[in-house]
Amino acid sequence: MPDLWQDAMDHAVTLARKAGKIVRDALQNDMKIMCKSSSVDLVTKTDQNVEQLIITSVKEKFPEHSFIGEESVAAGEPCVLTENPTWIVDPVDGTTNFVHGYPFVAISIGFAVNKTLEFGVVYSCIEDKMYTARKGKGAFCNGQPLQVSDQKEINQSIIATEFGSNRDPDAVDKIFSSMRKILCLPVHGIRGAGSAAINMCLVASGCVEAYYEIGIHCWDVAAGAVIVSEAGGVLMDVEGGPMDLMSRRVLAANNNTIGERIVNEIEAFSADRDDAP
Ligand code: LIP
Structure with a gap:
């Protein structure tokens, strides 16, 4: 049976890779840092630009899908998960790291349908590690299967x-x-x-x-x-x-x-x- 959401997942991987390049390039330039809820809750122009890139592309390809994004919510959009296919996006997860050049920064794209998560894509863009998982089909990093530790102690x-x-x-x-x-x-x-x-x-x-x-x-x-x-x-x-x-x-x-x-x-x-x- 064809996988209804594989196309969306492939698109999420493409977008995450594109976004990762923007983040890496931005590290070479001066960045404009702003504060959100407090002086330690940071946001940069890159967070906003990457989120815009992802929203625009998703809306074009999947116009009927919904979107929850960190910067859209910060700008006043509602944060409500409905039954509708929904992209749940953090354009730059680890913004404080990004601002300081601490090398762990990710683009995080989750996707839920009927309030159930169907796939997840996390691109750790400085390490160039692409983590992907589709419900029922396993988790991978750069194509290699992932398995949690078997430690019980x-x-x-x-x-x-x-x-x-x-x-x-x-x-x-x-x-x-x-x-x-x-x-x-x-x-x-x-x-x-x-x-x-x-x-x-x-x-x-x-x-x-x-x-x-x-x-x-x-x-x-x-x-x-x-x-x-x-x-x-x-x-x-x-x-x-x-x-x-x-x-x-x-x-x-x-x-x-x-x-x-x-x-x-x-x-x-x-x-x-x-x-x-
Ligand atoms: C951050 C998280 C981090 C947490 C921060 C913040 P941001 O996300 O990934 O682990 O400790 O409170 O939520 O703001 O960089 O997307």
């Missing part, structure tokens, strides 16, 4: 997380406290690439056993979620139970044993939902 694991852009002292205390508890389990280490999408691809690749964060957005993790689950991993909320794409909380793990062990240590808090009215 938390004290043999590496956990990825981020500080994010929340500087509310109570939230920061909880973030540190969770990290302290996890570090002292003990685990082999805590890491963070500075890009949610890349962190999720690292789980899918078997380099880290789990990644969790509170404060991310749906566009940071939609593509990565498909890549993790197609590589054999699991997704959950930071307090356990199913992951809710709009909740701004995510825990991706190689298996339930590691995921649930991490859940026990996280001091959870809530962030305003992406789809809050």
